[in-house]
Amino acid sequence: MTKKHSGSCKCGKVSFEVELANYNVTLCHCSDCQKISGSHFANIHHKGALAFKGEEYITEFDSSNWAKRAFCNIYGSNLYYKLKEAEGYSLAAGLFDDQSEFVLKTQYFIDKKPAYINIANASNNMTEAEIRAKYNF
Ligand SMILES: [Zn+2]
Structure with missing residues (x-):
């Protein structure tokens, strides 16, 4: 997959182009994701570094001892989750201009999912x- 995928926040000040290794979407239902995004956080992982346009519009903050999150400081679009100790970004899936090839692969913190959300897609929950246990934290 050497196709470039473009994405941007709502106001368009922050944008990026990325080559994705796969189209696997993870939905996270943890309380941080709910509090920060307002709901579950649908994201797609990019392993490497990433150059954003409009970096001055990105506010990054520590959301835990091990991770950072970021949002566009104009309209507040949720941008990414990022481990402090590793390269790579879990990019908000909704930022991508074309999500037609994305596939729901995994749901994290399924035991924290609000009862009113029922996602019918088969996924690794x-x-x-x-x-x-898997990620040792
Ligand atoms: Zn989460």
């Missing part, structure tokens, strides 16, 4: 305990 992981509880908080399973995630903590």
